[in-house]
Amino acid sequence: MDGSSASSQKVSAKYVVLSDTTLWYSYRDFPLLDFLPCAPTNTIPDFVYRLLRGPAPAALPDGRALYAPYSIRLLESALLQRYQEDQVVVPHQDYIENFIGSDTEIVAVGTMDPLGYGPLTMSFTTLFNNYYPYVRKEFERLILRITKCLKRKGNKKARILVGGPGVWEFTISPEELDRLGISFAFQGEADDIVCDLFGWLSEGVALEAHESLFPGFYTFDSNFHKSWITNKKFITRGAFSRQAPKLEQIPEIRRPSMKSLVEVMRGCGIGCDFCEVTLRPLRYYPPERVAREVEINVRLGGFRNAWLQTDEVFAYMHGKNFEPNQEALISLFKAVMSVRGVESTNPTHGRISIPSAYPDLIRNLSQIAKASPSNWIGIQVGIETGSDRLAKIHMPNKTLPLKIGQDGSWAEIVWRGTYVLNKYYWRPAFTVQVGQPGETPEDNWETVALINWLSNSSLDDGRPFEFTVTPMQNVPLGRLKSRNLTANMLDESQLAVYYASYRHLAKMASRNAMRDSGGNPLVRLATAAAISFGGKLMFQTIKTICKQRGIDVDKVNVHGLDRKLSQPRLLNPRLS
Numbered sequence: 001m002d003g004s005s006a007s008s009q010k011v012s013a014k015y016v017v018l019s020d021t022t023l024w025y026s027y028r029d030f031p032l033l034d035f036l037p038c039a040p041t042n043t044i045p046d047f048v049y050r051l052l053r054g055p056a057p058a059a060l061p062d063g064r065a066l067y068a069p070y071s072i073r074l075l076e077s078a079l080l081q082r083y084q085e086d087q088v089v090v091p092h093q094d095y096i097e098n099f100i101g102s103d104t105e106i107v108a109v110g111t112m113d114p115l116g117y118g119p120l121t122m123s124f125t126t127l128f129n130n131y132y133p134y135v136r137k138e139f140e141r142l143i144l145r146i147t148k149c150l151k152r153k154g155n156k157k158a159r160i161l162v163g164g165p166g167v168w169e170f171t172i173s174p175e176e177l178d179r180l181g182i183s184f185a186f187q188g189e190a191d192d193i194v195c196d197l198f199g200w201l202s203e204g205v206a207l208e209a210h211e212s213l214f215p216g217f218y219t220f221d222s223n224f225h226k227s228w229i230t231n232k233k234f235i236t237r238g239a240f241s242r243q244a245p246k247l248e249q250i251p252e253i254r255r256p257s258m259k260s261l262v263e264v265m266r267g268c269g270i271g272c273d274f275c276e277v278t279l280r281p282l283r284y285y286p287p288e289r290v291a292r293e294v295e296i297n298v299r300l301g302g303f304r305n306a307w308l309q310t311d312e313v314f315a316y317m318h319g320k321n322f323e324p325n326q327e328a329l330i331s332l333f334k335a336v337m338s339v340r341g342v343e344s345t346n347p348t349h350g351r352i353s354i355p356s357a358y359p360d361l362i363r364n365l366s367q368i369a370k371a372s373p374s375n376w377i378g379i380q381v382g383i384e385t386g387s388d389r390l391a392k393i394h395m396p397n398k399t400l401p402l403k404i405g406q407d408g409s410w411a412e413i414v415w416r417g418t419y420v421l422n423k424y425y426w427r428p429a430f431t432v433q434v435g436q437p438g439e440t441p442e443d444n445w446e447t448v449a450l451i452n453w454l455s456n457s458s459l460d461d462g463r464p465f466e467f468t469v470t471p472m473q474n475v476p477l478g479r480l481k482s483r484n485l486t487a488n489m490l491d492e493s494q495l496a497v498y499y500a501s502y503r504h505l506a507k508m509a510s511r512n513a514m515r516d517s518g519g520n521p522l523v524r525l526a527t528a529a530a531i532s533f534g535g536k537l538m539f540q541t542i543k544t545i546c547k548q549r550g551i552d553v554d555k556v557n558v559h560g561l562d563r564k565l566s567q568p569r570l571l572n573p574r575l576s
C-alpha cells in the first residue's frame with residue numbers, strides 16, 4: 001500500500017518520532033544508490049532524483065509508517081516500554097501533520113547527514129563547488145514542515161529534538177539549530193535513557209539537574225581525545241555516567257524496519273585512528289535475538305531478505321589478534337537464514353583482510369546465505385588507501401590477522417580479498433579516502449594504482465572483478481566552516497583518485513545497470529538508462545576538471561598496471 005491510500009485519520013500523539021526523509025526510500029535497491037541524496041542539488045535534476053529514489057514507502061491505513069529506519073524503530077520500542085501505543089507514533093511521511101497536534105510534546109527527528117558534512121557529500125561538494133546537497137535540502141524541508149505545522153496548531157510548547165549519527169554536524173555549526181528552529185540536539189546512544197529524557201523534556205525539568213546528562217556536546221581532537229563543550233542547545237550523556245546502554249538495555253524492534261535492516265553489534269574495536277565507532281563499547285547481539293528481529297521484518301513487513309547492520313561484521317565476537325570467530329559468524333548467518341521466508345542476507349560492512357586470509361569462511365558463509373550469480377551479497381568495505389605507509393599509520397589493525405610486508409603489500413591483501421569475495425558472489429562497495437593526515441601525493445598514486453589493478457582484474461574463470469569504489473573527502477574542520485570548498489583544494493594526485501574511482505564506476509554502471517535495476521520493464525529501462533548515463537556524466541565531469549588542471553588522464557588510466565599485474569596473483573595456493 002502506498003501513502004495515498006492511507007486514511008485521513010488525525011490523532012495527535014504526545015511523541016512523534018520520525019527521521020530525515022532521505023532515509024525512507026529504498027532507492028530501487030540498486031547498489032550505491034542509497035548515496036544519491038549526497039549529490040548536490042544542481043547536478044541532478046529533481047525528476048531524475050525522484051525517478052532513482054523510487055516510489056514512496058508504504059503507509060498503514062491509520063497513517064503510520066509500515067516501514068521506518070531501524071534506529072527509529074528502536075527508539076519507538078524504547079518509548080513503548082513506558083508510554084502507550086497512542087502516545088508514541090512513527091508517522092508515514094505523507095501523514096506527519098495528522099499526528100502533530102496542540103498537545104504534542106516532542107517531535108523527534110533522527111538524522112544521518114543533516115547539513116551535508118558527511119565525507120561522501122563533502123566529496124561532491126568539493127568537486128561541484130555547490131553547498132546544497134539533497135540531504136540538506138530534504139532535512140531543512142522536513143524541519144520547516146514540522147515548525148509550520150506546530151505553528152498552525154497553536155502548539156508553542158512542543159520541542160523539536162534531533163538525534164542520530166549526524167548530530168556531530170551541529171557541533172560544527174551550532175547556529176544552525178536556532179536558524180532551523182530546533183530545540184535540542186541529542187548526541188550519542190539513547191536506548192536506555194530516552195524514556196526519562198522525553199519525560200523530563202515534556203515536564204520542562206532543567207536537564208542540568210540530572211547527573212546522567214550534560215547540557216552540551218563532546219568533541220574529539222586529532223588524537224581522538226574526548227572533551228565536553230557546554231552548549232544549552234545540546235544534550236549528551238554526562239562525562240561521569242555510563243556512556244552507552246548495556247546490551248540488555250537495548251530493546252528489540254516491534255515493527256518492520258526499512259530495507260529489513262537489523263543490528264548485530266555495536267562498536268568495532270579495530271581501532272582505526274579516523275573512526276569514532278571504535279571508541280564505542282563493544283556489544284554483540286546473540287544470533288537468536290537477531291533472528292527474532294528478522295522475523296518481525298519478514299512477518300510484518302513482507303521482506304525476503306535480512307540486512308545486517310554492523311560496522312565490521314568480521315569482528316563479530318572476534319578472537320585474539322582480531323581473528324574472526326568463524327563459529328559465531330556461521331551461527332549468526334545460520335540463525336538469520338533459518339527464519340522462515342528469508343532468501344538472502346548481507347552484512348552492511350566488513351574488512352577485506354578476512355576474505356583475504358580466510359577464503360573457506362567466505363565460501364561457508366556464501367553457502368549458508370545461498371549466494372549465487374543471481375544472489376550477490378553486497379558489503380561495504382573501507383579500504384581507505386592503496387598505500388602501505390598510510391595503512392600502517394592509520395589502520396594497523398584493519399589488516400590483521402595479516403600483516404603488511406609479511407603477507408604481501410596492502411594492495412595485494414585487498415586484491416586477494418576481492419578475488420575471494422567475487423569468487424563466492426560477494427560484491428564489495430569499496431571506499432577510499434583522500435585528505436588523510438600525513439598523506440602525500442605518492443600515497444594517492446598508490447591508491448590510483450590499486451583501483452586500476454582491481455578494475456583490470458578477473459577471476460580464473462574469466463569473470464571480471466565486481467566491485468564499486470567511492471572516494472571520500474576528509475575535510476579539515478576550519479575549511480568546512482568557511483565553506484571554502486572547491487575542486488581547487490584537491491591536488492593532482494587526489495583528483496587522480498577521484499578520476500580512477502569514477503572511471504571504474506562508469507564501467508560498472510554500464511555493465512550492470514540493467515541487470516541490477518528493479519521494477520517493471522519500463523521503470524527498469526528508465527532506471528538503468530539514468531544510472532548508466534549518470535555514471536558516464538560524472539566521469540566526464542571529473543575528466544574535464546582533470547584536463548583543466550593539466551592532468552594527463554591517459555597516464556592515469558594505466559598508472560600502476562605494469563607493476564601490479566606482474567605481481568603474484570594469489571597468496572593462498574588453496575585458491576588457485
Ligand code: SF4
Nearest residue numbers: 268271272275278311
Ligand atoms: S574497521 Fe571500520 S568500523 Fe572498525 S575502527 Fe576501522 S574504520 Fe572503524
